[in-house]
Amino acid sequence: MNKSSTNYLKNNLVLTIAVAISTLLATSVKALQVQVSPAKPRLGDTLTVVVTPDAPVAPSNPSITVNEKTYPTFPIAPNKYRAFLPTTPLQKPGTRLLKIEAGEQTKQTSVQIGDRKFPVQRIRLSPGKAGLEATQHELSRVAELKALKTPQKLWNGAFLKPNKGRITTIYGVRRYYNGKFAQDYYHRGVDYAGATGSPVMAPADGRIALVGRVSQGFRVHGNIIGIDHGQGVVTTYLHLSRINVKEGDVVRAGQVIGAVGSTGAVTGPHLHWGLYVQGESVDPTPWRNSKFN
Numbered sequence: 001m002n003k004s005s006t007n008y009l010k011n012n013l014v015l016t017i018a019v020a021i022s023t024l025l026a027t028s029v030k031a032l033q034v035q036v037s038p039a040k041p042r043l044g045d046t047l048t049v050v051v052t053p054d055a056p057v058a059p060s061n062p063s064i065t066v067n068e069k070t071y072p073t074f075p076i077a078p079n080k081y082r083a084f085l086p087t088t089p090l091q092k093p094g095t096r097l098l099k100i101e102a103g104e105q106t107k108q109t110s111v112q113i114g115d116r117k118f119p120v121q122r123i124r125l126s127p128g129k130a131g132l133e134a135t136q137h138e139l140s141r142v143a144e145l146k147a148l149k150t151p152q153k154l155w156n157g158a159f160l161k162p163n164k165g166r167i168t169t170i171y172g173v174r175r176y177y178n179g180k181f182a183q184d185y186y187h188r189g190v191d192y193a194g195a196t197g198s199p200v201m202a203p204a205d206g207r208i209a210l211v212g213r214v215s216q217g218f219r220v221h222g223n224i225i226g227i228d229h230g231q232g233v234v235t236t237y238l239h240l241s242r243i244n245v246k247e248g249d250v251v252r253a254g255q256v257i258g259a260v261g262s263t264g265a266v267t268g269p270h271l272h273w274g275l276y277v278q279g280e281s282v283d284p285t286p287w288r289n290s291k292f293n
């Protein structure tokens with residue numbers, strides 16, 4: 001083989017590879033694109049899934065199915081949609097298979113959820129003292145709040161601290177009662193040790209979707225406020241001594257909505273702050289970062 005035929009073969013090979021790569025690129029540009037963050041999620045984190053179909057999918061938004069549960073996406077830009085998927089300490093770490101459906105287009109992708117060791121509390125209950133039971137009224141009102149999926153995104157930017165007190169109990173703490181592990185229990189929020197009467201602020205814009213009082217049967221939650229931030233994101237404020245808002249009010253980030261107290265099933269004054277995504281309690285801490293905007 002002379003030099004020019006070797007060169008011919010070389011050039012031909014380079015051309016073939018170039019064609020193959022551009023074909024691959026063209027296919028991937030055309031296909032349904034899916035991005036999942038954070039890169040290394042752990043139990044309690046909120047997964048963000050951004051879906052970009054290659055063609056408009058109206059009238060219905062894409063949806064994402066994980067473990068036989070289907071979550072909605074909401075538009076964030078022209079032909080770009082986002083879903084927030086909750087993870088909790090009750091789930092097992094490991095692989096999650098996500099099935100994305102956007103009109104005629106579908107795609108499957110997997111996500112690795114890392115383990116996280118949550119602190120453990122050991123609670124001793126004296127015989128015959130099984131703790132205060134929630135009323136049906138408070139359970140159903142709170143369940144209604146958690147089920148909200150208002151399409152509009154009402155918040156803007158990072159969530160603020162709802163109280164200036166120090167954090168006494170982080171999200172996800174597990175419990176033993178009299179030496180027995182409570183399978184279904186985890187601390188569904190963050191506790192702030194603000195003094196009685198210290199202000200509770202809305203951490204982000206939203207609409208007041210729940211105001212409940214001990215006098216109405218909120219025996220365990222105490223005086224409570226629930227804020228709907230839209231797109232399946234709601235927050236709760238428990239054990240309040242004072243409530244400054246009413247249902248339907250639109251609140252702004254930083255606005256005082258009530259005051260810390262010790263109403264409901266508590267041993268002392270504190271604010272319990274919960275953040276729910278698609279009905280599940282997730283760690284609110286990452287939401288103090290603007291990546292969820």
Ligand SMILES: [Zn+2]
Nearest residue numbers: 189190191272
């Ligand atoms: Zn708490």
